[in-house]
Amino acid sequence: MILKIIALIAFCFCAISIPMCLKEKKWPGAIIWAVVAFIIMRLTGSNIGLTTIGFVIGMFAYLLYLGAKNKEAQGHPVDAKIQKVLTGLCSLFAIVALWGAFVGQRNQTSNASSKDYQVIGQKLDKSLVDNHDDMYYTSKDDDDLRYFTNDDDKVTAAKYVFGADHYSTESVMNRLEDPVLHDDNLKYTADKDSRKDFSPDGDSFNVYSPKTKKWFHVKMQKDDNDKVSSFSVWPGQDDDADDY
Incomplete structure (x- = not known):
């Protein structure tokens, strides 16, 4: 459980670093962080679908956050507040998806029946x-x-x-x-x-x-x-x- 949470935190750190590098046009850094995030995902056996969903929603939340800062700089506090609320909601959805992908996946993999032996009624491995x-x-x-x-x-x-x-x-x-x-x-x-x-x-x-x-x-x-x-x-x- 603890190792899964640590892996989740490490993945989130990598995911946040990718758009920051892209914003600064540091392409090698973005590639490196993406590779590290992929390795963490594979080593922990996280759910690929949920991880992808969490990552995409998280990136959308990051874009909303940047948009909110721009709105504030342009003197549009109401629009900025709305985007901050949306940023919070998207961030929450991203965390839930990633938590399920990393921590929730622990129970799924431990109970999986078809990874170690063949099951009648399922596709032949x-x-x-x-x-x-x-x-x-x-x-x-x-x-x-x-x-x-x-x-x-x-x-x-x-x-x-x-x-x-x-x-x-x-x-x-x-x-x-x-x-x-x-x-x-x-x-x-x-x-x-x-x-x-x-x-x-x-x-x-x-x-x-x-x-x-x-x-x-x-x-x-x-x-x-x-x-x-x-x-x-x-x-x-x-x-x-x-x-x-």
Whole structure:
């Protein structure tokens, strides 16, 4: 939190220095301050959109401030006062936007789910997977986890293949928590039962992820000994799931 605020103050100092250099026609100085501001923005992972909005509004506030000074020098106190009020409002909006970009972004990045692993229902991040002849993709962290996409590269389903060794449904639930859905608090059935209250006795069931606030449908492929060889996961609920 403190480091984010320090970074925000440093960015604002750079942002203020840019128009001051431009006013004095010190182009190298303006470029240097712009580069430093960009580096601060990237190192802190601030929201680019909010940072841009805050910067633009801040520059507009600076122009209004210069205009107010000119109005005072020309003997127009009323116009100068109006521009000072607008300067204050724009400055406030700029601060709010930049605060959200730097300090508020801290919570967003800490809760982000798609930066470190692939998420079903989102666009495929090809840096996290290996391509298998464009038929499916496997996670770089787990070769047994496969992803399937549509024409827009959106992940429509996932499949986990255990291989030669087959496992119980308990192992399916373990894999659902990680690495498939990345949620340790999954809820099962329409009543959103906790894990200790749910034991699937059929081949399919629905599961709710509180982390993403989404439902998923799970279909298990079993052998003659009722052991699971693989299971598939799709977004949404299936009313025909065996446990309903």
